[in-house]
Amino acid sequence: MxxxxxxxxxxxxxxxxxxxxxxxxxxxxxxxxxxxxxxxxxxxxxxxxxxxxxxxxxxxxxxxxxxxxxxxxxxxxxxxxxxxxxxxxxxxxxxxxxxxxxxxxxxxxxxxxxxxxxxxxxxxxxxxxxxxxxxxxxxYDTAVNTALECIDKIRDTADSHDRCFFVEVMGRDSGYIAIPCAIGGGAEIVMIPETQMSVDVVIDTLQTGWQRSKTSFIVIVAEGEEEGNATNTAARVKEAIPQLDTRVTVIGHIQRGGSxxxxxxxxxxxxxxxxxxxxxxxxxxxxxxxxxxxxxxxxxxxxxxxxxxxxxxxxxxxxxxxx
Amino acid sequence: MxxxxxxxxxxxxxxxxxxxxxxxxxxxxxxxxxxxxxxxxxxxxxxxxxxxxxxxxxxxxxxxxxxxxxxxxxxxxxxxxxxxxxxxxxxxxxxxxxxxxxxxxxxxxxxxxxxxxxxxxxxxxxxxxxxxxxxxxxxYDTAVNTALECIDKIRDTADSHDRCFFVEVMGRDSGYIAIPCAIGGGAEIVMIPETQMSVDVVIDTLQTGWQRSKTSFIVIVAEGEEEGNATNTAARVKEAIPQLDTRVTVIGHIQRGGSxxxxxxxxxxxxxxxxxxxxxxxxxxxxxxxxxxxxxxxxxxxxxxxxxxxxxxxxxxxxxxxx
Amino acid sequence: MxxxxxxxxxxxxxxxxxxxxxxxxxxxxxxxxxxxxxxxxxxxxxxxxxxxxxxxxxxxxxxxxxxxxxxxxxxxxxxxxxxxxxxxxxxxxxxxxxxxxxxxxxxxxxxxxxxxxxxxxxxxxxxxxxxxxxxxxxxYDTAVNTALECIDKIRDTADSHDRCFFVEVMGRDSGYIAIPCAIGGGAEIVMIPETQMSVDVVIDTLQTGWQRSKTSFIVIVAEGEEEGNATNTAARVKEAIPQLDTRVTVIGHIQRGGSxxxxxxxxxxxxxxxxxxxxxxxxxxxxxxxxxxxxxxxxxxxxxxxxxxxxxxxxxxxxxxxx
Amino acid sequence: MxxxxxxxxxxxxxxxxxxxxxxxxxxxxxxxxxxxxxxxxxxxxxxxxxxxxxxxxxxxxxxxxxxxxxxxxxxxxxxxxxxxxxxxxxxxxxxxxxxxxxxxxxxxxxxxxxxxxxxxxxxxxxxxxxxxxxxxxxxYDTAVNTALECIDKIRDTADSHDRCFFVEVMGRDSGYIAIPCAIGGGAEIVMIPETQMSVDVVIDTLQTGWQRSKTSFIVIVAEGEEEGNATNTAARVKEAIPQLDTRVTVIGHIQRGGSxxxxxxxxxxxxxxxxxxxxxxxxxxxxxxxxxxxxxxxxxxxxxxxxxxxxxxxxxxxxxxxx
Missing domain, CATH: 3.40.50.450 (Rossmann fold)
Incomplete structure (x- = not known):
């Protein structure tokens, strides 16, 4: 050759x-x-x-x-x-x-x-x-670290304001990015295509946390999650638990770049x-x-x-x- | 006291x-x-x-x-x-x-x-x-640097794919965050509440660049920009210049956190x-x-x-x- | 229990x-x-x-x-x-x-x-x-990434000034940190305890590069390297190749900290x-x-x-x- | 023209x-x-x-x-x-x-x-x-932020081990880099060329802190400080307060590089x-x-x-x- x-x-x-x-x-x-x-x-x-x-x-x-x-x-x-x-x-x-x-x-x-x-x-x-x-x-490793750095920043403000953030990370068909982001980001819940967790389970978990006087939450949503993306999920959660101060962040293409x-x-x-x-x-x-x-x-x-x-x-x- | x-x-x-x-x-x-x-x-x-x-x-x-x-x-x-x-x-x-x-x-x-x-x-x-x-x-300084780091990452992927990114940064009433992001991020265009740039001007500028064989673009949009946020602007641009591969990133609450x-x-x-x-x-x-x-x-x-x-x-x- | x-x-x-x-x-x-x-x-x-x-x-x-x-x-x-x-x-x-x-x-x-x-x-x-x-x-992964970020910064200045940097990373008994720093940092040479590379080999390699009109170099030295640490090595190289503009950086305890x-x-x-x-x-x-x-x-x-x-x-x- | x-x-x-x-x-x-x-x-x-x-x-x-x-x-x-x-x-x-x-x-x-x-x-x-x-x-702003990020990492380990770190930052003739590093890095002491603080004052301050049961310290030393650089200062402090666990980090050329x-x-x-x-x-x-x-x-x-x-x-x- x-x-x-x-x-x-x-x-x-x-x-x-x-x-x-x-x-x-x-x-x-x-x-x-x-x-x-x-x-x-x-x-x-x-x-x-x-x-x-x-x-x-x-x-x-x-x-x-x-x-x-x-x-x-x-x-x-x-x-x-x-x-x-x-x-x-x-x-x-x-x-x-x-x-x-x-x-x-x-x-x-x-x-x-x-x-x-x-x-x-x-x-x-x-x-x-x-x-x-x-x-x-x-x-993959870079994308996960980039997403995690974003989640760290979001936790600062989630915690300061007692809010529930729905953070959408990449992963159309799999939770490979979402999983370490959830574990490393201290998230309460992770929604990935592989498990098809229903929004009802999300609502239950958040409600239980809220009753245990937990005040800020992070939910990681893989973009390909079956029940709908972060925005839809957040809307349904807000409807079910109106007292929760919800916010959505879609990390998006930021995950593709960087050294x-x-x-x-x-x-x-x-x-x-x-x-x-x-x-x-x-x-x-x-x-x-x-x-x-x-x-x-x-x-x-x-x-x-x-x-x-x-x-x-x-x-x-x-x-x-x-x- | x-x-x-x-x-x-x-x-x-x-x-x-x-x-x-x-x-x-x-x-x-x-x-x-x-x-x-x-x-x-x-x-x-x-x-x-x-x-x-x-x-x-x-x-x-x-x-x-x-x-x-x-x-x-x-x-x-x-x-x-x-x-x-x-x-x-x-x-x-x-x-x-x-x-x-x-x-x-x-x-x-x-x-x-x-x-x-x-x-x-x-x-x-x-x-x-x-x-x-x-x-x-x-x-303010931290928020600008955080947004800029995100834009740096976006530029990597914009450049690799010859894309036009519309990046929405915070600033409901002013372009204070958008301006240094545009200058420091090497953006082609910045849309801020103070100037009320019309989408037509954006389209013109991108078209001119495209004809000069520029292939990737970054447009910074302050969230309070008059003509509509990044998503709307991107949609109107895509309609006017269909050959442009457009993408939108809303940096959002990431800008509030971080050391x-x-x-x-x-x-x-x-x-x-x-x-x-x-x-x-x-x-x-x-x-x-x-x-x-x-x-x-x-x-x-x-x-x-x-x-x-x-x-x-x-x-x-x-x-x-x-x- | x-x-x-x-x-x-x-x-x-x-x-x-x-x-x-x-x-x-x-x-x-x-x-x-x-x-x-x-x-x-x-x-x-x-x-x-x-x-x-x-x-x-x-x-x-x-x-x-x-x-x-x-x-x-x-x-x-x-x-x-x-x-x-x-x-x-x-x-x-x-x-x-x-x-x-x-x-x-x-x-x-x-x-x-x-x-x-x-x-x-x-x-x-x-x-x-x-x-x-x-x-x-x-x-380990964090320490390597921290060292690598330092090396990236050093490469900026090494390259701008056509210099040869000797960068000492941690690893008293092994090259585990030094190796990925060398590969990921684009280093020309890596000196680790396991191989006992002599300073003569370092000098030879740099001289060959210099003759091929390479002008900036990075040498990664694990702190436990047998022949002496970065400072000693740099001194011996400088003696052998006086035209080389050498500098030393010991990253030190920075590698232990950080998120x-x-x-x-x-x-x-x-x-x-x-x-x-x-x-x-x-x-x-x-x-x-x-x-x-x-x-x-x-x-x-x-x-x-x-x-x-x-x-x-x-x-x-x-x-x-x-x- | x-x-x-x-x-x-x-x-x-x-x-x-x-x-x-x-x-x-x-x-x-x-x-x-x-x-x-x-x-x-x-x-x-x-x-x-x-x-x-x-x-x-x-x-x-x-x-x-x-x-x-x-x-x-x-x-x-x-x-x-x-x-x-x-x-x-x-x-x-x-x-x-x-x-x-x-x-x-x-x-x-x-x-x-x-x-x-x-x-x-x-x-x-x-x-x-x-x-x-x-x-x-x-x-200047980049160099200060780079030094400060290093100091943040050093504080993690200083704090974990109850140590006193002497961190040398750049600034041959002035304390411009040292000062914001000290204020922003939560340092106890800063030694800059402009003030010619004697090592005795450093020793006194550390001793007072130690007696107030403070256990970890950061001293920022500008490289041009009159009484001697970080290494010399650390040695003299260690002699005067042997129970102090001292360490030195010279940030060096890392401060010159980076985005x-x-x-x-x-x-x-x-x-x-x-x-x-x-x-x-x-x-x-x-x-x-x-x-x-x-x-x-x-x-x-x-x-x-x-x-x-x-x-x-x-x-x-x-x-x-x-x-």
Whole structure:
């Protein structure tokens, strides 16, 4: 393998730059040339290729976002688009790809490989942590810490005013972000997609707390929670317990940005190295991940079809700790 | 003066604890006893008094929120409520008050003084910075820095995805928070109550930028902006420029909390000292503030009736810097 | 078991309060009374016991340090001291202990148990991460992130001035803190006790970089590194490469403090719960830890005698990434 | 004026990039071309000029350090060096300079103007805040907040272990950084060059506190304090009060880096604009500053010869607040 390319695709996440840097330097270390593809599959089709060397990624490991930018591409979902992408890769002499993203990204890479034979090794870059094949995804730890810092600030004002805050954190399909935010943020209740807690249970819990003369509360709501988001839940709670002074905060995109934590820089670096060395060893259609401290390569078919279940013991922890 | 009391009222703000600590230690330094009144006027009526000494305020200067808690009191707006408050103060031997809050707080104090003769010196505690009689209010600097840190994170993701973010910051009646966020956050546009910029101007500016191949934008919207909040503005912009990938983030109550900045700890300390020494010197119905580095006491009638205008040159700065 | 006590001992670490809170609330949840012992074994001897209930630990999960304080006790190393400690526990009806600390703490607990039969379950509270029986110790993740934030700031000025900084991080016997700081901080070299890299190698590496027209460098030095600390190393490098503009920063005790990260709050909580439930299940002389996401109890004899080796692949990572 | 250049010189400080950005965009706004000179006077002599346009400074306002780098130049202190610098400027068509730095920088600019007539307007870029002609220098607010965050972390561990920490902050000739760190950090004592407090007074104060059963202390020492730095002071205190558990932390270069605070971004922006518009209005040998919220231009002779005295009332504040 003489020349490879790296790109980021799907939602950006902190630590992607650490992964890009590791890809570039590992390739350089092994005498392989590296190109960056701007804006994911969209840039691959348009031929937005940039030669990257060791110096190109200096002073990037601490940066949020992705220096290669990200975008969604409708065109890559068509055979014609993929043909153009393939032509661009061939014209630029690219023999292998490192794709940093999530399952949407990997699905595209897998179809592409079947059609055109270009091998891809994936790196799990998403704040959601809902990818099978790795304990943590790149960006997850930072997103949780960012959300938690916001919750710490909210607790200051919740406590000063004896209020009940409903804080919505990211996580469309899972409570991975919500759970540590609830445990680490001293929340009374956490509502996550996995458990489908009814608003009635929330109301009961708050009412019990109120009667025990607890005066301020924090309820963490994952954005994908079944019964409705933070705003709806807060409205229904307010109706049921009018004396409660309720407020809503949606943390939103703040969770996507910021300088990556040590854990995300380390993970991004480990996986970036592993992705390049995986390609060198002839791997394709696999995602590099860390499971139980060990490097593992998981077939895209597994990352896409298998579900990484949230540790059920965490729900019990929230219950015990809000006693 | 043998014994005074201190309380916080209205919205909490970072640095209130620095002010409380300064009040307690200054009084102690001068041989005056201090009580803390919990939950503002509400606690004054109910007699929620706590004896504070030097040790009570150890390790509080760095804390967000207010250790004395805050609340709004309907009852203090009645003569009967104020009579009860007065009785409580008399029973506890309180001869003077330090009120940390905003104009609502000071209005109450002024009426109370007219009726019952208890002198109050005020301290400007609000994140909004819209109080006449001081260059900065306690909490303002922290709120701006908190909002700015959020905007920095948003810029990471805005830039990675070529998006246009509408970020709503606090400031119901003024652009004091929005302006430094726009200048320091590298925003293209800032919408504040003072200028009533129309959404059409926003659309024009974004369209011009887009044509100059600028791909990511940040628009700061003060929550009190005339034409509608961030969500409405974003919707109208999206309608006018459909190719723009718009997103909205409302920073909200996160801005109220957090450990105070150095400036807010210093200001809270200066004003806390000044408030006590003002009371000792026979002052009443005045707010202690810092104007042009000098300590000034401004009559409540002025802080309530006069308006501190935002520096118009800042609007020009935003225009120049987003060139 | 009707009543237990919890204490912190040895160097403090961020997340100890999360563990204390979890101990208190778990005991409360199971109907067991909890006492806090101030200042570790020293307070145990003196009888500094405080009744803790659920409210005692409200709003502590985000705090650095330990609300129970820590101290070293010479007296507990004597039989007489331990007898006094035992008497205090008996007088207070304490039937089991949760000891948050490191191997010094556990050694004391083990001797104490042999002599007096009071069972102890340990929780790994130290920033050093050098305890066998858990992947991470409570406080480690925060210390690494704190050091990394310092290094990020140093890189700003190193880069602006084309300087070579030697940054000393904590880790008397191991490179656990130094390694992720080097990888995540974009350092060129890392000197840790495990590898005994000679200063000559450091000089060679810097000289090679200098010749490749690299102008700013960061060298991470673990405080226990064999050849001498950052200051000595810097002096020897300066002698060998006089044109290099060298500077030294010792991060020091800053690494011990600060609000714990999400990971440390979560870990402290998990282990605090496990410690109490371990005691309830009749365990003694074991440390609760998390290994490969699973809760494990490791005998004190193992935590004390076995060594948790640093992942050798990390050294290779530093080499590849500084290409 | 058709073309100007901007450079940074002396120690770097956070907010310099905000000033550079403002210079570039203001010039662009007024139709003036801008060049950046790398590495201050050194780069001016060598001709390290870079054309800067609006896009060159995108996404820099939040970055620490200086994108133009800084260096000290022996050669510029010679007539020959300055002749070369002048030739480079003439060859590049530069008609005016914005110099971001301190008095060393301005002295060079003044001599240069006398000899060669190239006008310079200065911008006060230094963390030390010891420049006459501006209330605050660019970088000061960030440095204070960085130091204060470190002190907050140190207080966590000081308090947990009942220790006395001597924390050395920057400020070779003044206590500008030390004072707000002491007030905002809850320090018991502050040693600054201006007051020449003897170590005996430090010992007395600590002994008095100790007898009042105070157990943890923080002493802030400005690096330029007369009696010796933190390490020496700590040693002498330990000798006098052996029961005190003393520790030393030197915050050092960490204070120079980091993302600038809102205040520094705003100040850098204001002054960057003012510098360009000053040049356009024919000014030379003046520094732009903000005094009492108003823009002022102060002759270099004044910034160099006059001393900005520290507010004496701050020393009294430390005394009162540590009661």
């Amino acid at each position: 003489k020349r490879i390319a790296v790109f980021t695709s799907g939602g950006d996440s902190p630590g992607m730059n650490a992964a890009i840097r590791a890809v570039v330097r590992t390739a350089t270390y092994h005498g392989i040339e590296v190109y960056g593809i701007m804006r994911g599959y969209s840039g691959m089709i348009k031929g937005e290729f940039v030669r990257l060397d060791s110096a190109s990624v200096s002073n990037t490991v601490q940066k949020g976002g992705t220096i290669l930018k990200s975008a969604r591409s409708q065109k890559f979902m068509t055979k014609e688009g993929r043909q153009q992408a393939f032509d661009q890769l061939v014209n630029n002499g690219i023999e292998g790809l490192v794709a940093i993203g999530g399952n949407g990204t990997f699905t595209g890479a897998m179809i592409f490989e079947e059609e055109f034979g270009i091998p891809t090794v994936g790196a799990p870059g998403t704040i959601d942590n809902d990818l099978y094949g790795t304990d943590y995804t790149i960006g 990556p934590t040590a854990a995300d820089r380390l993970l991004g670096s480990q996986i970036g190295i592993a992705a390049v060395e995986g390609l060198m060893n002839g791997m394709r259609n696999v995602m590099a991940g860390i499971v139980d401290k060990k490097l593992v390569y998981t077939p895209f078919t597994d990352t896409i079809n298998k579900k990484k279940l949230i540790n059920q013991s965490f729900m019990r922890m929230v219950e015990i700790l809000s006693v | 043998k014994r005074i009391a201190v309380f916080t009222s209205g919205g909490d703000s970072p640095g209130m604890n620095a002010a409380i600590r300064a009040v307690v230690r200054t009084a102690t330094y001068h041989g005056i006893e201090v009580y803390g009144i919990m939950r503002g006027y509400s606690g004054m009526i109910k007699g929620e008094f706590v004896r504070l000494d030097s040790a009570s305020v150890s390790n509080t200067v760095q804390k967000g929120g207010t250790i004395l808690k805050s609340a709004r009191s309907q009852k203090f707006m009645t003569k009967e409520g104020r009579q009860q408050a007065f009785d409580q103060l008399v029973n506890n031997g309180i001869e003077g008050l330090v009120a940390i809050g905003g104009n609502g707080t000071f209005t109450g104090a002024m009426i109370f003084e007219e009726e019952f003769g208890i002198p109050t010196v005020g301290a400007p505690g609000t994140i909004d910075n819209d109080l006449y009689g001081t260059d900065y209010t306690i909490g 105070p900045t150095a400036a807010d700890r210093l200001l809270g300390s200066q004003i806390g000292i000044a408030a006590v020494e003002g009371l000792m010197n026979g002052m009443r119905n005045v707010m202690a503030g810092i104007v042009d580095k000098k300590l000034v006491y401004t009559p409540f009638t002025d802080t309530i009736n006069k308006k501190k205008l935002i520096n118009q040159s800042f609007m020009r700065m935003v225009e120049i810097l987003s060139v | 009707k009543r237990i006590a919890v204490f912190t001992s040895g160097g403090d670490s961020p997340g100890m309060n999360a563990a204390i809170r979890a101990v208190v609330r778990t005991a409360t949840y199971h109907g067991i009374e909890v006492y806090g012992i101030m200042r570790g074994y020293s307070g145990m001897i003196k009888g500094e016991f405080v009744r803790l209930d659920s409210a005692s630990v409200s709003n502590t999960v985000q705090k650095g340090g330990t609300i129970l304080k820590s101290a070293r006790s010479q007296k507990f190393m004597t039989k007489e001291g331990r007898q006094q400690a035992f008497d205090q526990l008996v007088n207070n009806g304490i039937e089991g202990l949760v000891a948050i600390g490191g191997n010094g703490t556990f050694t004391g607990a083990m001797i104490f148990e042999e002599e007096f039969g009071i069972p102890t379950v340990g929780a790994p509270g130290t920033i050093d991460n050098d305890l066998y029986g858990t992947d991470y110790t409570i406080g 714990p990260t999400a990971a440390d709050r979560l870990l402290g909580s998990q282990i605090g719960i496990a410690a109490v439930e371990g005691l309830m299940n009749g365990m003694r002389n074991v440390m609760a830890g998390i290994v490969d996401k699973k809760l494990v109890y490791t005998p004190f004899t193992d935590t004390i005698n076995k060594k948790k080796l640093i992942n050798q692949s990390f050294m290779r990572m530093v080499e590849i990434l500084s290409v | 058709k073309r100007i250049a901007v450079f940074t010189s002396g120690g770097d400080s956070p907010g310099m990039n905000a000033a550079i950005r403002a210079v570039v965009r203001t010039a662009t706004y007024h139709g003036i071309e801008v060049y950046g000179i790398m590495r201050g006077y050194s780069g001016m002599i060598k001709g390290e000029f870079v054309r800067l346009d609006s896009a060159s400074v995108s996404n820099t306002v939040q970055k620490g350090g200086t994108i133009l780098k800084s260096a000290r130049s022996q050669k510029f202190m010679t007539k020959e060096g300055r002749q070369q610098a002048f030739d480079q400027l003439v060859n590049n068509g530069i008609e005016g300079l914005v110099a971001i730095g301190g008095n060393g920088t301005f002295t060079g600019a003044m001599i240069f103007e006398e000899e060669f007539g190239i006008p310079t307007v200065g911008a006060p870029g230094t963390i030390d805040n010891d420049l006459y002609g501006t209330d605050y220098t660019i970088g 600038p605070t809102a205040a520094d971004r705003l100040l850098g922006s204001q002054i960057g604009i003012a510098a360009v518009e000053g040049l356009m209005n024919g000014m030379r040998n003046v520094m732009a500053g903000i005094v009492d919220k108003k823009l002022v231009y102060t002759p270099f002779t004044d910034t160099i010869n006059k001393k900005k005295l520290i507010n004496q009332s701050f020393m009294r504040m430390v005394e009162i607040l540590s009661v």
